[in-house]
Amino acid sequence: MKNSGISETVQTLMRKSVCAVLCLLLLLSVALPVKAAAETAPAKVVRVGSFEDTFNYCNEKGARKGYGYELLETLSGYTGWQFEYVTCDWSDCFEKLENGEIDIMGGISYTEDRAEEMLFSDEPMGEEKYYLYADLSRTDLSTSDYKTLNGKKIGVLMGAESEVMLTEWEEKYGLKTQHVNISNNEDVKQKLANHEIDCFVSLEESYWAELGISTITRVGKSSIYYVLNKDRADIKEELDNAMRALDEEAPFYTADLCKKYFSLDYKPILTGEEKAWLKEHGAIRMGFLTSDSGVSTYDPATGEITGTITDYIQFARDCLGNQELEFQLVG
Known part of the structure; x- marks a missing residue:
């Protein structure tokens, strides 16, 4: 009797173990396909409106x-x-966004009217x-006298935020332009x-x-945003979460992008006014002491x-690319 009881207990434990294994296998048979399906699920395709501007462009290799x-x-x-880029121009992109041909585009200033549509x-x-x-290099334009702009034809993307800024800037200085x-x-060139x-x-x-x-001057600045179709x-x-995550992990990322793509790195050039002055006055005459240790030393035997x-003179010439710049030292 005693052995019989032990046998029944062992059999019960075995039955429970087999049930547990079967349950585990059943769960795995359900869970593994779900995980595999998640890993192989295609990425969400997002259609991006791509219009040629400073923020988005194609280089010479496409x-x-x-x-x-x-x-x-x-x-x-x-x-x-996964992105699908859809080429469009400024007006087409807004139309395509509103009718659902594209999902997102960037570089757009916020306005109340736009917020109602996107x-x-x-x-x-x-x-x-x-x-x-x-x-x-033109003699009829001056960075110091904005009135020289009166009557001039100024190229601007009409109807955009840049024209609003230009108009406000012109009103501030009482200018009338076309x-x-x-x-x-390419159109500008x-x-x-x-x-x-x-x-x-x-x-x-x-x-x-x-x-x-x-550059003559800065006429304005504004924050720009991504805009999306109202149904997306x-x-x-997902975009807002990603932007917050990027800012937390790399708070200077966008600042570095600005330096990479937008940092002004101009080599100064002579303006029309400066060229006219040089033409009238000739070489720039600089006085010096014949014996001023470290600053200027004159050797009468060689004239050096x-x-x-x-x-300093070489630095000035290098900065301006030797553009008609002549110095004459007078001791």
């Missing part, structure tokens, strides 16, 4: 570049999105700084070459320095002048 492009790609590391990201994606640019619509950098515009408004960037174009609250929530004064 590769996408820019502050906005790089920031969005970084945010996709948090969201897991969703804005909680936080700005950056800041736009607009400058007035011109070829300052606004001419421009669409992109063409209109400058054809004398259809005298100057233009564009975002902060060093691109124009390569063409001998300089799901994307907005040495010291920091010569370093």
Whole structure:
């Protein structure tokens, strides 16, 4: 009897063990396919409106570049999105966003009217700084006298925030100009070459320095946001969470992007006024002491002048690329 009781106990334990194993196998058979399905589920495709501007552009090899492009790609590391870029221009992108052909686009200033038609990201994606640019080798334009702009034709994206800023800036200084619509950098270059515009408004960037174009002044700045189709609250929530996470993990990320893409790095050029002065006055005459140790030393036998004064002259020439700049030392 005693052995019989032990046998029944062992059999009971075995039955329970088998049941437990079967239950575990059953659970695994359900859980593993779910996990596998999650891992192999396709990424959410997000359609991005892509219009050519300073924040988004394609280089000469056709590769996408820019502050906005790089920031969005970084945010996709948090969201897991896969992007489908849809090319459009300024007006087309708004239409495509509203009718659902695209889901998101960046670089948009906030307005109450727009907020009724689309969703804005909680936080700005950056800041736009607009400058007035011109070829300052012209003698009829001056950085010190804004009145020289009266009557001039200024290229600006009409109907956009940049034109609002330009208008407010002109009203502040009592200026009257003619606004001419421009669409992109190539359009600006063409209109400058054809004398259809005298100057233009564009975002902060060093691109124009390569063409001998300089800034006159900054006309305004504003925060810019991502905007989304009104029916894509799901994307907005994921985007806002990703932007907050990026800011917490890399608080200086957008500042570094600004330095990378927008830092003004101009080589100074002589303005038309300065060139006219040099033409009238000739060489710039600098007086020096014939024996001022470290600053200027004159050797009467060779006529050679040495010291920091010569370093200064070379520095001045280098800064201006030797643009018709001549110094004459007078002892």
